[in-house]
Amino acid sequence: MAQLIEHPCVQHKLAIIRDEETGHKRFRELATEITQFICYEALKNLPTIEVKVTTPVAEATCRKIDTKLVVVPILRAGVGMLDGILELVPTARVGFVGLYRDEETKKPVTYYERLPPQVRGGTCIVIDPMLATGGSTSAALDILKNNGASDIVVVCIVTCPEGVEFVETRHPDVKIYAAAIDDRLNEKKYIVPGLGDAGDRLYGTSH
Ligand code: PRP
Numbered sequence: 734m735a736q737l738i739e740h741p742c743v744q745h746k747l748a749i750i751r752d753e754e755t756g757h758k759r760f761r762e763l764a765t766e767i768t769q770f771i772c773y774e775a776l777k778n779l780p781t782i783e784v785k786v787t788t789p790v791a792e793a794t795c796r797k798i799d800t801k802l803v804v805v806p807i808l809r810a811g812v813g814m815l816d817g818i819l820e821l822v823p824t825a826r827v828g829f830v831g832l833y834r835d836e837e838t839k840k841p842v843t844y845y846e847r848l849p850p851q852v853r854g855g856t857c858i859v860i861d862p863m864l865a866t867g868g869s870t871s872a873a874l875d876i877l878k879n880n881g882a883s884d885i886v887v888v889c890i891v892t893c894p895e896g897v898e899f900v901e902t903r904h905p906d907v908k909i910y911a912a913a914i915d916d917r918l919n920e921k922k923y924i925v926p927g928l929g930d931a932g933d934r935l936y937g938t939s940h
């Protein structure tokens with residue numbers, strides 16, 4: 734099952750980002766803010782290593798992250814979550830997977846792949862605000878695994894039961910984190926109530 738982030742600060746921002754009256758500038762800011770909260774939880778189980786640090790007073794026993802992180806936004810809407818996660822893990826590497834949903838079939842079409850070698854052996858975080866049918870996320874996970882990735886989490890903002898089931902059936906090893914699991918998909922395979930077309934709302938390209 735996907736893990737929901739139910740923190741009131743996330744849910745409050747989600748209410749605003751869903752609102753059709755929220756314009757692209759505020760939408761982008763909220764996508765960044767919500768991503769930070771979700772990733773804070775999604776990265777909770779990262780491996781750490783003990784290190785000694787000399788403070789001005791004494792030696793402290795501390796912990797540092799002990800894996801190579803690769804953030805993978807699914808183009809184009811996933812880029813709207815990139816700043817948010819990089820605020821948490823600024824040294825992460827970034828790989829890109831370009832996918833769009835064919836308007837007729839609703840199936841993902843791959844048009845770009847650029848992944849750093851650290852996907853093999855590192856920890857990959859796939860980011861995309863919308864996990865609808867799950868086709869795009871599942872295709873991105875196939876691409877990552879074909880490039881040697883084995884430790885992967887997915888962070889989205891809104892998903893729905895059909896999409897979660899689709900991804901979990903194909904990738905049971907991958908945990909999904911989301912701020913909302915909505916009711917269903919409509920006949921156009923949009924999430925209901927969702928937030929509309931995330932790419933258009935992020936980049937102001939609908940009208
Ligand atoms: C959206 C969204 C996901 C995908 C979700 O992208 O950002 O990538 O649809 O749908 P799915 O779960 O049914 O595959 P879109 O194809 O609209 O491309 P864009 O990001 O370039 O706008």
Ligand code: URA
Nearest residue numbers: 865923924929930931
């Ligand atoms: N893509 C979006 O941007 N929104 C949806 O609801 C479904 C797919």
